Amino acid sequence: MTIVPVALGARSYDVVIEAGLLARAGDRLAPLSRGRTMAIVTDENVRPHLATLQAALTAAGVASEAIVLPPGEATKSWAQLEALSDRLLDLGVERGDHVIALGGGVIGDLVGFACSILKRGCGFVQVPTTLLAQVDSSVGGKTAINTRAGKNLIGAFHQPALVLIDPQVLDTLPDRQVRAGYAEVVKYGLIDDPAFFAWCEANGPALLTGVPEAREAAIAYSVAAKARIVGEDERETKGRRALLNLGHTFGHALEADTGFSDKLLHGEAVAAGMALAFGFSASQGLMPESDADRVAAHLRSVGLPDGLAAAGVSGDGKALVAHMLHDKKMDAGTLPFLLARGIGETFVDKQVDLGAVAAFLDAQPR
Ligand SMILES: NC(=O)c1ccc[n+]([C@@H]2O[C@H](COP(=O)([O-])OP(=O)(O)OC[C@H]3O[C@@H](n4cnc5c(N)ncnc54)[C@H](O)[C@@H]3O)[C@@H](O)[C@H]2O)c1
Ligand SMILES: O=C(O)C(=O)C[C@@H](O)[C@H](O)[C@H](O)COP(=O)(O)O
Numbered sequence: 001m002t003i004v005p006v007a008l009g010a011r012s013y014d015v016v017i018e019a020g021l022l023a024r025a026g027d028r029l030a031p032l033s034r035g036r037t038m039a040i041v042t043d044e045n046v047r048p049h050l051a052t053l054q055a056a057l058t059a060a061g062v063a064s065e066a067i068v069l070p071p072g073e074a075t076k077s078w079a080q081l082e083a084l085s086d087r088l089l090d091l092g093v094e095r096g097d098h099v100i101a102l103g104g105g106v107i108g109d110l111v112g113f114a115c116s117i118l119k120r121g122c123g124f125v126q127v128p129t130t131l132l133a134q135v136d137s138s139v140g141g142k143t144a145i146n147t148r149a150g151k152n153l154i155g156a157f158h159q160p161a162l163v164l165i166d167p168q169v170l171d172t173l174p175d176r177q178v179r180a181g182y183a184e185v186v187k188y189g190l191i192d193d194p195a196f197f198a199w200c201e202a203n204g205p206a207l208l209t210g211v212p213e214a215r216e217a218a219i220a221y222s223v224a225a226k227a228r229i230v231g232e233d234e235r236e237t238k239g240r241r242a243l244l245n246l247g248h249t250f251g252h253a254l255e256a257d258t259g260f261s262d263k264l265l266h267g268e269a270v271a272a273g274m275a276l277a278f279g280f281s282a283s284q285g286l287m288p289e290s291d292a293d294r295v296a297a298h299l300r301s302v303g304l305p306d307g308l309a310a311a312g313v314s315g316d317g318k319a320l321v322a323h324m325l326h327d328k329k330m331d332a333g334t335l336p337f338l339l340a341r342g343i344g345e346t347f348v349d350k351q352v353d354l355g356a357v358a359a360f361l362d363a364q365p366r
């Protein structure tokens with residue numbers, strides 16, 4: 001078992017990582033139940049794991065009620081937020097209760113946001129069931145829904161009280177979803193740890209085929225990296241947490257272009273976005289082309305998109321930059337960009353010329 005503390009003063013919590021944890025989760029959740037029924041929110045595809053969690057709660061003497069939502073990015077919507085809030089109110093959830101988010105990043109982001117506003121804020125627990133959610137979205141307290149203007153535009157910082165990660169639940173996750181989550185693993189190496197990127201090059205294929213040692217090492221490393229950065233800059237005001245957005249300014253624009261649909265998953269968009277961020281950095285003379293090529297080659301080698309063509313994007317540079325203007329990093333009309341001086345040397349550049357970004361995108365193969 002690995003326990004990673006997320007140090008945020010009064011909002012501190014633990015991330016517990018252990019194979020088989022779901023079936024033993026009752027003992028860790030019982031103290032948060034206060035002897036009351038716990039609401040579990042999940043999606044249709046996670047039903048087998050819902051059964052395991054409910055059995056674990058029952059064994060620990062905790063009653064539970066499940067709310068099962070449709071799967072997919074479209075669930076991060078106003079409509080689903082309203083419906084979920086009403087269901088939680090009908091169940092009588094109080095401020096002191098803890099709602100359990102059992103699922104991927106979609107469930108975690110939606111439930112976390114609902115809990116941030118329910119009765120002006122109730123507790124919640126993250127039980128992530130995708131690789132992406134285990135290595136990234138369940139930790140750090142960013143919660144949100146999408147709107148017609150773009151990705152995650154209505155949301156809140158709301159930290160969970162506990163995160164329970166059982167890597168074994170990934171055994172049922174489709175390969176494409178595992179790959180998409182892996183993009184966010186690679187991100188930690190590209191941000192500030194070239195040795196971890198080299199580890200990914202050597203161990204990524206094993207991780208993706210479900211070798212437990214590789215999977216668990218990647219989860220523990222990623223959670224520790226994210227906890228460290230979030231602990232330094234919880235609300236993304238000091239320039240540090242913005243590094244976790246590597247590939248996301250491009251990536252969110254690609255997701256918008258493809259309609260937030262299954263055509264391009266978030267992790268796939270982030271993979272293409274990181275390749276573009278490195279490609280753009282090289283085009284600006286910030287690093288040798290060989291570093292950008294190495295990043296693209298690794299993503300390609302594991303079946304992730306390495307640019308616009310592989311991501312199936314149709315919009316031109318101007319249209320993609322228009323999507324970027326909704327980025328939450330916008331500051332007094334300028335868009336801070338995550339660029340790199342090499343692998344593991346990501347930094348925030350506040351002077352990027354968006355015309356140059358559009359021209360770079362137009363020059364990419366389609
Ligand atoms: N809050 C954050 O810090 C943060 C970080 C990264 C991504 N995100 C958000 O997370 C979302 C993407 O999350 P995701 O990639 O987990 O997608 P997801 O939640 O849509 O899950 C992917 C698919 O896997 C299914 N699924 C989940 N667990 C399963 C399991 N164990 N077995 C079989 N199927 C399973 C789901 O039903 C869904 O169809 C995006 O909306 C993204 O913006 C948030
Ligand atoms: O936790 C963070 O901070 C991140 O940026 C993690 C990202 O992987 C995640 O996709 C996040 O939701 C993007 O944040 P946003 O502020 O650009 O919506």
Ligand SMILES: [Zn+2]
Nearest residue numbers: 184248266270
């Ligand atoms: Zn992301």
